[in-house]
Amino acid sequence: MQQGLTSEAGSVAGLNNFEATIGENLIDDAKISVRHADVFYGEKQAIFDTSLDIGRNQVIALIGPSGCGKSTFLRTLNRMNDTIADCRVSGSLTLDGEDIYDKKMDPVLLRARVGMVFQKPNPFPKSIYDNVAYGPRIHGLARSNAELDEIVITSLEKAGLFEEVKDRLTAPGTSLSGGQQQRLCIARTIAVSPEVILMDEPASALDPIATAIIEELIDELRENFTIAIVTHSMQQAARVSQRTAYFHLGHLVEVGETSRIFTNPRHQMTENYITGKFG
Amino acid sequence: MNNTEIVKQGLKKRYAREKRFQLYGKLAVLSGFVFLVILLFDITSKAWPAFSVTEILLEIPVDHESLGLSKDSEPNEEALSGINYAGLVKQAIRNVFPEVTKRQQKKLLYRLVSSGAEFEIKQMMGENTDLIGGEPVSVWVKADDDIDTYYKLETVTSRVKGEQVRFIEKLKAEGRIQTSFNIDFFTTSDSREPEQAGIRGALVGSFWTLLVTLLVSLPVGIAAAIYLEEFAPQNKITDFVEININNLAAVPSIVFGLLGLAVFISFFGLPRSAPLVGGLVLSLMTLPTIIISSRAAIKSVPPSLKEAALGLGASHMQTVFHHVLPQAMPGVLTGAIIGMAQALGETAPLLMIGMVAFIVDVPGGIFDSATVLPVQIFLWSDSPERAFTALTAATILVLLAFLTLMNALAIFLRNYFEKKR
Ligand SMILES: Nc1ncnc2c1ncn2[C@@H]1O[C@H](COP(=O)(O)OP(=O)(O)O)[C@@H](O)[C@H]1O
Ligand SMILES: [Mg+2]
Numbered sequence: 001m002q003q004g005l006t007s008e009a010g011s012v013a014g015l016n017n018f019e020a021t022i023g024e025n026l027i028d029d030a031k032i033s034v035r036h037a038d039v040f041y042g043e044k045q046a047i048f049d050t051s052l053d054i055g056r057n058q059v060i061a062l063i064g065p066s067g068c069g070k071s072t073f074l075r076t077l078n079r080m081n082d083t084i085a086d087c088r089v090s091g092s093l094t095l096d097g098e099d100i101y102d103k104k105m106d107p108v109l110l111r112a113r114v115g116m117v118f119q120k121p122n123p124f125p126k127s128i129y130d131n132v133a134y135g136p137r138i139h140g141l142a143r144s145n146a147e148l149d150e151i152v153i154t155s156l157e158k159a160g161l162f163e164e165v166k167d168r169l170t171a172p173g174t175s176l177s178g179g180q181q182q183r184l185c186i187a188r189t190i191a192v193s194p195e196v197i198l199m200d201e202p203a204s205a206l207d208p209i210a211t212a213i214i215e216e217l218i219d220e221l222r223e224n225f226t227i228a229i230v231t232h233s234m235q236q237a238a239r240v241s242q243r244t245a246y247f248h249l250g251h252l253v254e255v256g257e258t259s260r261i262f263t264n265p266r267h268q269m270t271e272n273y274i275t276g277k278f279g
Numbered sequence: 280m281n282n283t284e285i286v287k288q289g290l291k292k293r294y295a296r297e298k299r300f301q302l303y304g305k306l307a308v309l310s311g312f313v314f315l316v317i318l319l320f321d322i323t324s325k326a327w328p329a330f331s332v333t334e335i336l337l338e339i340p341v342d343h344e345s346l347g348l349s350k351d352s353e354p355n356e357e358a359l360s361g362i363n364y365a366g367l368v369k370q371a372i373r374n375v376f377p378e379v380t381k382r383q384q385k386k387l388l389y390r391l392v393s394s395g396a397e398f399e400i401k402q403m404m405g406e407n408t409d410l411i412g413g414e415p416v417s418v419w420v421k422a423d424d425d426i427d428t429y430y431k432l433e434t435v436t437s438r439v440k441g442e443q444v445r446f447i448e449k450l451k452a453e454g455r456i457q458t459s460f461n462i463d464f465f466t467t468s469d470s471r472e473p474e475q476a477g478i479r480g481a482l483v484g485s486f487w488t489l490l491v492t493l494l495v496s497l498p499v500g501i502a503a504a505i506y507l508e509e510f511a512p513q514n515k516i517t518d519f520v521e522i523n524i525n526n527l528a529a530v531p532s533i534v535f536g537l538l539g540l541a542v543f544i545s546f547f548g549l550p551r552s553a554p555l556v557g558g559l560v561l562s563l564m565t566l567p568t569i570i571i572s573s574r575a576a577i578k579s580v581p582p583s584l585k586e587a588a589l590g591l592g593a594s595h596m597q598t599v600f601h602h603v604l605p606q607a608m609p610g611v612l613t614g615a616i617i618g619m620a621q622a623l624g625e626t627a628p629l630l631m632i633g634m635v636a637f638i639v640d641v642p643g644g645i646f647d648s649a650t651v652l653p654v655q656i657f658l659w660s661d662s663p664e665r666a667f668t669a670l671t672a673a674t675i676l677v678l679l680a681f682l683t684l685m686n687a688l689a690i691f692l693r694n695y696f697e698k699k700r
Pocket of ligand 1: 041044046064065066067069071072073084
């Protein structure tokens with residue numbers, strides 16, 4: 001795939017031009033601001049000099065061919081990369097103006113504020129109730145059992161799962177269907193009341209109907225949360241997001257209003273990708 | 280020739296090869312199975328005499344005269360312990376064989392019953408003082424081990440004299456000899472007399488020793504595994520520790536015995552022959568097994584589970600204890616039980632720390648002198664008496680039963696946890 005890319009590179013103008021991000025990567029009143037971020041895995045650089053703002057109560061879609069660093073970028077935002085021994089992040093990343101990589105920023109607290117939903121549904125091998133209650137429990141968010149019940153129920157409701165599971169809250173979370181499991185994971189994330197939710201290809205392991213339900217849900221969640229979603233589906237990006245960022249080989253190539261990106265891409269590579277020439 | 284034909288030609292050979300390989304496999308399994316059956320058959324056939332015991336019916340005289348007590352006073356403890364119980368037993372035997380008068384023959388007669396018979400009588404009298412002065416009491420007393428072996432196996436040995444054979448025939452004719460289940464094998468401890476020897480002391484000794492082993496090696500092993508797998512920085516020191524743990528698993532167990540002798544007994548001054556020291560030594564031995572299997576179990580926990588917890592803001596510690604460890608538990612427990620089974624069957628290191636002594640008392644705790652099942656087997660296998668052969672085999676059976684039980688438990692736990700997952 002990448003070989004095809006380089007052979008194409010000579011013929012298409014501007015293809016190797018990684019100089020600067022095209023489009024509106026910076027906005028006013030951003031929830032998360034990333035400036036000149038570089039990410040390395042050991043010697044290997046995975047993200048190059050990337051600057052991007054993530055808007056409040058908006059959905060931003062991160063798209064690009066696989067291996068281009070979308071997940072890596074997403075995971076720098078809640079410091080999930082801390083768990084990878086040789087991963088280094090430089091540049092300035094702020095959440096509401098607070099430096100995410102500051103020594104005083106506790107990664108545990110950060111992850112309570114910036115939640116994450118993963119590609120493969122990964123409910124705990126516990127009951128549905130305990131899955132959702134786990135976050136509030138470890139953070140001490142509920143002062144009584146009644147309060148905890150309340151949190152669990154509203155979280156399940158917000159994730160659009162409550163009606164389906166209200167009769168079997170004690171059943172194991174793993175007994176649900178794939179789509180339900182993913183919504184359980186979303187409910188679990190919501191239960192901690194994060195400010196931002198990061199989603200890494202949340203629907204890629206699901207069938208079309210479950211995907212449609214998740215997409216609808218993401219659109220509803222925007223009201224209360226800031227959302228960054230990685231997706232390999234152009235249609236999904238078009239349906240759920242307000243802004244779209246296109247990554248290529250670790251470079252942020254183009255950012256803009258989703259409608260604009262899909263109708264009028266400015267960079268040749270963006271156009272090639274969304275028209276399906278590669279990816 | 281087209282391709283189909285070429286493939287067809289080779290096909291026959293390929294199938295034949297597969298068949299042959301399967302045959303080899305079956306043969307290998309079969310031979311292993313045959314050896315196992317032979318072993319079990321051999322041990323069981325040797326062991327079964329130990330589970331029964333020959334008894335002889337005697338009428339013990341309990342009138343005041345025979346007991347040597349005065350009729351006027353109530354028998355006190357001192358008077359009771361002054362009774363010549365051995366004499367009573369001898370008198371009872373003579374009563375069964377009034378025709379025997381020669382000294383030489385009487386000696387042979389007395390050797391029919393176990394030397395433990397007088398203690399049985401003594402205990403009976405001590406518990407039932409109201410018997411005194413009444414009619415003679417009928418008691419089944421244990422036969423001597425040679426008689427026991429002769430009667431159960433019906434083999435003539437040089438240890439049973441011709442006259443004794445005639446005595447036994449008479450006992451048989453009068454219905455005064457029988458075999459019954461040898462409960463004493465499980466309720467008494469070691470003895471010089473095989474018919475009085477049991478495995479209770481060794482069983483309890485094994486229990487205390489394994490308890491110490493479990494209490495030391497399980498927490499230490501799990502903690503070490505968690506630290507190495509989850510928290511230890513990846514550097515030269517960690518690598519060095521890792522290599523050494525793996526090497527430790529291959530160290531011959533007797534070396535741990537020597538180490539235990541030098542460190543726990545000579546340096547720390549812990550008591551010799553005690554389950555405490557035995558347990559500590561066995562812990563050293565089982566630790567590598569537990570650490571290695573626990574690490575493998577922890578490593579096999581899907582990273583997605585850890586990410587889920589971390590993503591919710593669980594600390595590393597919480598992630599490990601709430602999610603990783605419960606998932607790894609079946610593997611950890613399996614490793615622990617297999618380690619315990621190893622420890623249960625271990626002999627050599629315990630010989631080094633003096634758990635090989637002849638111990639008649641059941642150990643009451645981890646500081647008492649004790650022996651363990653495999654050492655008991657070792658001790659008895661060394662004894663010349665024929666009856667000890669049966670005891671040895673019977674003890675091996677008991678040990679095998681425990682090992683099977685533990686392995687079954689390991690399998691059960693693994694299946695149970697896997698189903699729960
Ligand atoms: N844990 C890791 N260690 C080393 N390299 C990694 C690791 N994770 C990802 N990478 C590399 O970083 C690059 C970006 O990967 P990733 O962020 O997963 O891409 P995407 O999510 O866009 O498919 C890839 O070249 C990948 O091989
Ligand atoms: Mg990815």
